[in-house]
Amino acid sequence: MLTSFDCLQNVCGGVAYLDGATGSMVLQAALAGVLTGVYFVKTQWALIKAKFARRQTEPARK
């Protein structure tokens, strides 16, 4: 598995040319858990809403 240190050493991807900046890389890792949680809840909520919307339109079709 790659680490942000690997990226700073310019091995990641092989064609990276930007300085990703340590602070920026570490912040992404720190945010990962929280943002993934929010993303999971958001996508699940969207799925539930879509399911309800389908159910409501189905009787109308009948």
Place this chain on the structure above:
Amino acid sequence: MSGARRVAASFRDPSGFVFRSGGVLYRQVNQPYQEHFDRLVQSGLQDELVNERLLVPTEPAGLELAPEQGATAVLRPEPVPTISYPYEWSFGQLKDAALLTLEVVRRALGAGMILKDASAYNVQFLRGRPILIDTLSFETYREGEPWIAYRQFCQHFLAPLALMALVDVRLSSLLRMHIDGIPLDLASKLLPGSTRLRPGLLVHVHVHGKALSQPATENPKTASVSKTALFALVDNLRSTVEGLRWEPKGTQWAAYYEDTNYTEPAMAEKRRQVTNLLQKISPKPTTCWDLGANTGEFSRIAARLGMDTVAWDVDPGAVERAYAWVKAADEPHILPLLQDLTNPSPGLGWASQERDSLTARGPVGVVMALALVHHLAISNNVPLPRIAEFFASLGEWALVEFVPKEDSQVRRLLGSRRDIFTDYHEEGFERAMATAFTIEARVPIEGAARSLYLLRRTVR
């Protein structure tokens, strides 16, 4: 290959570069980028993005065109009629460019790739809509790798959008000063304290700015970021960008067309005369710059005549409204842009050549300057011959409206100052224009005491 010239802005990324040969724009792809380029094509990502008008279409060109060693391919991208820069975009244009960039990252991740840069300069407006122009921005995604362009995205897009929406829309001019985007610590200082209550701005600007100002260490902390976390990061950036809004209200020109001394019949007459004069130009120009275009009312005439038209204006509200109209009408020929003609965009960046000045992007077929000269001559004290010289540097032809001192708009400008403009009259105007143009036609606008001049350049 002889005669090929590398575009001055294209030097940072060793994956390839852009060059011109025989007036055509090409992109050389270098060998180290081959595997990433192959993946972009073979994964179907390139086709998907091109079909959805998110990425500029390219055609393969002969490898023999490559001007430098190490080429693996040469591409011919669809040309963009006018190159524009983020400091010339309205709030809505920058926001749309930001959302485009995030959508491209999301789709790239889905195809096992990612953007290795997120520069606002990689976005241009083509047929009225933003589009990514850098085909070499993609690289193969590797599990655990953070997004290397996260900082660049925040500096180029998020920080300026937040400052424009929440402090002052004119702060987009900071992008002119900071070529790699607004430093996040600076944005953090300028934003109101209340923005710390917005989770997106708190983390992506304030905390990010703080994190970046920590001194770099030789052995930084190691960490990895999963692909799901990257999807989450991109989604969160999208929500944060979407949450930023700015509406033009109370700006200088917001109600300009409602506050002119043109009656509706006189305005219709002006439209008719502008159309007639533009149609007189032979051969028919393909490009037009409408200087001081306001919301682009007259740019639409040039666009209807098939000219790729830039509607330049100094007022961010007017440019925002013009862009909103272009989007709603799906108008492919008009590009509204912000420009202060008394201090136009200079050459910027490395050797002052990375970003072209306004004049370096000309000349165009025809320049329109309707109800503009009195602002330049009286509000900004620019002598009429200098105005003629400036117009001649921008266009082969010029369609210029002269507004005399008797006009209430000029009287208003002179109301609070001494009238030192002894040459500001029709004869003085014609004499000044004759230093750079021949007057091909002069048409008085009935009911408005103003005149339109069609001018043909005699000097370069």
